[in-house]
Amino acid sequence: MKTYKIAAIPADGIGPEVIDAGAQVLAALEKREETLSFDLTTFHWGSDYYKKTGVMMPEDGLDQLKPFDAIYFGAVGAPDVPDHITLWGLRLPICQGFDQYANVRPTRIIPGVASPLRGVEAGDLDWVIVRENSEGEYSGHGGRAHRGLPEEVGTEVSIFTRVGVTRIMRYAFDLARSRPRKLLTVVTKSNAQRFGMVMWDEIAAEVAQDYPDVTWDKMLVDAMTVRMVKTPQSLDTIVATNLHADILSDLAGALAGSLGVAPTANIDPERRFPSMFEPIHGSAFDITGKGIANPVASFWTASQMLDHLGEGAASARLMRAVEKVCADGIVTPDVGGTATTQQVTDAVCEAIRSEN
């Protein structure tokens, strides 16, 4: 019996609702598999904690998280706390402190969740977007000069390093290799941005030498948006910079049907630190407390967590259960259903129990 220590950080808005749903599903898996168990510890950090203490998490927060096998994160952000505090106070310190440089975002059409693309069905769109999560356009470098004057200048400096680009490229090629189609698309804007982006292209070509079994191509980010809409079947694994992948994965989430189903993993591929798994959606205060938050993104990211922990069979079982329940039409209002969070959760737990 293998026991995994999971740090749960439900945080704000619907975060606690979808993490609670995920905990129920993990408990059902534990019963079904009999070879693994989860030891969940909940950390009540986030915006309410901030209102009491002035910080989003304690100063030794990372030290408290370090001994865990993984972090299961809800959502962060509150209407009455400024964005820069919620953003820089909890998620980013964890991503940066634990060097989670690969942000992995699987997208596929789940049966029962309709894509806005006409004629595109489950199986036609099955992607994983790998987002560089540690440098690039969000490096935080730049500044403002002559503030408020007519000659004011603002700069926003993108920083790309050989180490940073090589490691994300290797991660992407490895991931592409692990998937049936062994297909990778490297996205840049190297026609207009002639330094860092050209370096991306060069490093991609260098790393590709070590992966003769992976078919790869390059796309400019603008053309990539067209390809995602027009020929989604032609794509599989995608790697892009922090900014480009941020935008492309929102498009991907929309094409797959709903924000409420899209998951993401912040991975330290070297496994020096715990990796963090979370829904892509935010705290969604408009539906908080109504019992209708879609828990599928939370289940899907739990499945990513299981994969990362080496529990591929349990991960696949969880996704089969989720897909069955969605195909049966037991879905929340955001994807056109009438089920509550708890009804979807109960159905997924039952599907896990009763699967042959």
Ligand code: ATP
């Ligand atoms: P952020 O500030 O991080 O963007 P947010 O509160 O604006 O967070 P989003 O994730 O951007 O929330 O979601 C936008 C809207 O989509 C929400 O207000 C909500 O109506 C809907 N939504 C998001 N996630 C879910 C979900 N899991 N289930 C149902 N509806 C959701």
Ligand code: MG
């Ligand atoms: Mg939003």
